[in-house]
Amino acid sequence: MTACVIEDVEDAAPGGAVRRAGFAIAADGSYAARLTLGANEASHEEDGAGAAWFPERWTLDGPEPYAVPLPLDQPEEPDTEVLPLADGRVLIHRRVADRQAFSLLYPTGPVTGELPLGAVECAELSLLPPSPDGTRAYALAPGEHGATVWLVAGGAFGPEPVATVRGRCTGGVWLDGTGRLLALDRELDGVVKAVAVDLERGGEVSPLLQIAEGSNDRLLLADADSGLLLIRSDAPGHDRLGWGVLGSARPVRFPQCLRPADRTVTPFAVQPGQTLMPENCAVALRIDGPAGTWVGTWRPSGRRLHQQAAPEGWLAGTGLWSRDGVLQLPYATGTMPCGVARLEAPRDVPQDVPQDLPPDVRTELTTEPPQPEAADGNGSAPRATRLVRKPVPLQQAPLTGRTAAG
Template identity: 30%
Template sequence: MSQTVTRAGENRPPDVPRINFRFSGRGRYAACLTQLGHGRLTAEMWDLADARPRPRPLRTRAGETSLSLPVPTEGGDLLLCRLGPGEHRLTLVTAAPYGAESAAEHEVGVLRGNGVRIVAGTARGTAALAFGAGADGRTTAWRLSGRAERPEPIAELPYLLSGGIWLDGAGHRLALTTVGPGPATVVLDTSRGTFTSPAGPAGDERLLLAAPGPGVLLTAAHRDGAYRLGVRHRDGEGPTRFPERLNAVEGVVTPLALEPAGRRLALAVTRRTRSHLLLHDLVEDTTVEVGLPAGTLYPAAHWGPTGLHVIHSAPDRPPGFVRVDGCGRPRFLPVGEDHAARLEPARVRSYAGAAGPVEAIVYGDPATSRLAVLALHGGPEDAWHFAFDPLFQRLAAAGVAVVAPNQRGSTGYGAAHREAVHGAWGGPDLADILQLGRALAAARGPDRPRAMLYGASYGAYLALLAAAAQADLWSRAAVVAPFLSGRELAEDGPAPVRALLERLGGQAEIDDDLGPRDLLRLVGRMRLPLLIVHGDDDPVIPVGHSRRLYARLRGAHGQVTYLEVPGGGHDPQHDTRDGAVLGRIVDFLGTGPPRGR
């Protein structure tokens, strides 16, 4: 990007407070990426064995991007894997004293391939294992010692792998899951460089978590038409138990961590927009809830000798650690600078959709604010959660009210709500969005500008469909990484996206007044100022979709701006170090239409 971006004042809220959380193998240390001030991303470490841990920044020479994966070692240093197209650089960052300007860096190797995953190690001499995916469908495993030494290749496996769960306290047996049809569990012996099938789980059971000491395993299996959580022993002692009350928990259930003794299981349960932290006793099959304020739990967690550590966020609380003691009492750990005074609160509100209520997260007053934006999430099987969002915070600080709805197709509201768009992308969900647009127009009245649209990925596609379906409801639209149609994406999208289209019926045509949901066919109906943003290295939606759309729109009217982000991925808002893309979106939406329109 060559154009200079004008930023808001120093009092604007932070853009990327904390992302990419990881724990060391035994959980003493945690690390993430954080944004100090409004500059580049920086690695940050916590010593969770400390009674009052505080964040320690590790400033690297060039700074980090959202594609950097930080992995803390049990020695208190940090491994950074900087992902790149076909080339992934591994760097050891030695912790510097508090107050030091930068940390010592040692590049330990470059791994080449389609992708790299890092699993934190627990054995002495194994700070982590790196798994590199080759173009031939094979995976190579390397040992990273945690010293300034090159990676040691220890095994080559004849398939792609995911996961990584340690089965023994010595840190020699790692359970992995094969990727592809009929996924299975295999066990890598890191001391011998061999892999075998485990004694359990077997068949269609998938290993989720393990307590290495007592050998307790948590699995998932498809039983009676649904996935159920099971408990069994590592050495195959007895059949798998599927606790009745555990599997009756309502909501979207995410297992987080097993207690070291193997008796209690921590669960994040999403109901509607918020998360609940539950502790389930696997012996008694009983559950208690940990009292946390309304917010969202991240999937990263660790349960160790000092207690359970989870990551929690709320609209006015950036992501941070919560320590839960043995009695289930939570305590928020300090995370450095307190942003609370500069962050806008949000609330949950119900609107009338086209076929029933639609819940939305709302910042500001959409009826009386100077400007308002309707923000559409990606997916379609996704949802807005009651969590910190840097874009929404910056818009709210600029006086723009935000309405972020979970229209039909969103998760967290039951099967009927989620499956309403199966075979009907841009059908029931579009009807909900248009109904919300009409409600906002009525609430704002004739003297205020009509609501604006924002969307990313599937939300970008849906926002542009809304702009075409009823252009007079909207004043402008900003979209990130849109695709042209389900049929077009099925032609050139990557394999996981094509599988999603097939599963959700994304190529099916809708026969109504609007006609086929093809954005190129509908460009003549999009009569409003548009900003289109797309990363040129997007691995999910090819950038060619936005290029073709921009070319067609530019010929139809001159109210379109196209911003292609060099090196940007599927989330180019956070792929750059200086926040320029986020600034462009906020500037475009914060400007609003001319007065009197």
Template identity: 30%
Template sequence: MRSLPTAVTGLPAEVRRISFRFSGNGHYATCLAAYGRDRLMPELWDLTGPTPRPRLSPTRDGETSWTLPLPTGDGDVLLCRHGRGSARLLLVVPAPDGTAAEEHELLTPRNRGLRLVAGIAPGTAALLFESGEEGRTTVWRVSGRAERPEPIAELTGVVGGGAWLDEDGRRLALARPEPGAGPTLVLDLATGVAAPLEGSADGEHLLMAAPRTGVMLTAARRDGTFRLGVRHRDDPAPTVFPERLNRVEGTVTPLTLDPGGRHLALSAVRRSRSHLVLHDLVADTTVETELGTLQPTARWTDGGLHLLHSAPDRPLGVVTLPDPLRPGAGLRAAAEEHPGRWVPARTVDYQGPAGPIEAVVYGDPATSEHVVLALHGGPEAAWHFGFEPLFQRMAAAGMAVVAPNQRGSTGYGAAHRDAIHDAWGGPDLADILHLGRTLADARGPGRHRPMLYGISYGAYLALLAAAAEPDRWARAAVVAPFLSGRKLYQDGPPSVRTLLDRLGGRVELDDALGPRDLARLAGRMRLPIMIVHGLQDSIIPVAHSRRLQAGLLAAGHPVEPVYLEIAGADHDPLASGDGHLVAGRLIDFLSEGAGPRTAGSSIRRGASLPA
């Protein structure tokens, strides 16, 4: 086996990892990682030893968040690089001394729609799916060597998923992502022919399979909800829907089957934490363990169960359960992942106007010099008990952080989640204002007032709170706000309009505060405000922040708002190549506390970030 670069020996607090994938044989995982001010680069995880071992594999120019990595079965990395108007497939061969890796360009397709599925057979590191504008998909076999991929099939329409049905890697099950597009397809790599999966029922979706034994996990809508089912590739018997499996509480995500297909690993999210559930599909019994946060990707091999795990004081990374079915078996993490390097957190239940509100809390909100009330995006989302680099930086700067899951958040039951349907900026705003008063009362006189931070929907909610009770807050820093649900419906992409329709985001409340339109409410926001927006935001148009800034200036805002656009950044500028600099500006702004900011220190539109 090829030797790997030198291990990372010191992980700074600013560590960010995205886009994890496992190799087909489960011996490796890879992601894109950024440490401190470094650019994103591939990070390869060797899973062949007793503990996972991460190794950086620097590329010449670094990567962007648009790059999609996939490890080969022998420790190299395939990269789909998506650029403006182009896409490329490359093979990256890590250098033994940790210097820049060898890069081999394998293919420059005509179309930008590229997707990789890990291969399991010798000579097939991956399959590349290239979706063309003419409604056809070309399938390429990627060998894992520095050679051009081989076209092996041409499919009509777009396909998704990818579950191998046999150990020799000949048959791959594929799904049609469009509703009503038809049953699961099986692509025969030897012939290049795709045909419907035998015995597949209408509306039944194949989720995963155990190639060694042919056990398949499916999902189908029954009685208005999706239920998990089990069948066998060679058995004509109908799908069985185990009762206990379908009674697991929480937001349930199937992760992976064991090699024999008897046991299924699932993630069940309840409140802010993940639970690892191991279900015996034969006996229909479960055992579970509470963990921090699990990502919806895992791999179960003969060497153990490999999970993507994080906690407030542990960055996202691969952990291994070497014997997952043994009671009390502990997680094994990389030797470099020492939790003591980062600030721990805890969960606190605050009393809200309509019941308890759980929050992830860093530091002491009552005695710290500054406290930040941090609001998540969504709105159908939640803060989880996992690693948040920005919160670590806030804590390192002496700030306490309170990250609540107010009404509208997921993980707390349907009533809590659905409370803001047709009422954006209603029950959730009441929760935030109540929390602001609670934090201020606990801090007592003579301390700085609480500050607000929010991203996306959380940015919108934070500025509504700033308008509703402007004297309650010291200042507010927001990322990618929108003006109102109605205006976002006019300007946003189809996916956002669908979400607004589903959640009632266009319904305008009209009470003492008035319509929930930030442009109309700009005159009520008298506190120092910082607005950050990615110039290439594909979800919330940057024009919304520009109009908000103009409204604040036109209203005679007593302190000129700090406004910053990030060139090349999408919806989350903190995840861009300049994310560490954006975080630094946010921290600097919040660290100024309640003091005014002079107009001359404002950051103008399109300003560059200093190194």
């Protein structure tokens, strides 16, 4: 399974406005879907006024990617959400007054077929990332006293609630390969902690991240094969990107190389297939800085952040890894409306050994010294009071010299 999330991609629209188009990739990497702005065939205007939003499905598991438009009689609203299923159908979520309506779209020759699934009576609701099983789809709806997880596709009788979680919940990351365990970032009493929700046990909630008592600990990505977790927490005193291993006795670590100056680093995909080897997983990151947006790759064992230019038209913050470590980045330009660029993760070599890079590829490295990493992630100047001396469960990962009981 490839850990992929729904991303909001910002594109510059005419007049300087910002348009947001969600791009979602199925958990098995077979299909993707997005809402795109294209020409309205019913209009003959050439100034862009006749453009309309419509769903588009991408096929990614063939020799070459290709897109299939899925327009209906009426254009979609810009806040419409889409999500691909493993069988090629596309779930569409529309807001209709105070109702959230769901349908499945599929190509049927020259037209688009639509299968209505039902609606949920609530003011707010958003789709969760594609389920690992590829057949079901879930959504998260906030409420007065908690959040409700809805099964909106794949059930027997239309949308149905499957879990209610106390507090304000955001995020959404799958922890297993079956779609049973869902991690949510829950806010209670002003503090955010990631929790695990068991959808097959009536929404049973258990703690997942508890790095420090008052810290805000959010889960960004998880890989079911290796157990690698990508975390954002302010436990070190400010927001930092860190990593841990699900179910292990290792502490959370906050590598200094994932904190480059004047840049924001956000992970969006983890290499699958690295069973029991989380340190070897390649992680893809979106890097935003004064010069624009580009791609980063990193492995926990390598202690290096490799930075490379993104392809033109990259749907920033989206992509997936193959099992052999090739990063696939979807992009769309005027001449190539559906493309996938492939990028092999650079090798992690000792710092005193020069890398043999092609002359047309410029790679920037942010490195760390290979010394024991402090619990606050600053793996440089060692400070005895900051080093983790005994591994403890992830749920109790310390930032100072606390040790596990016993």
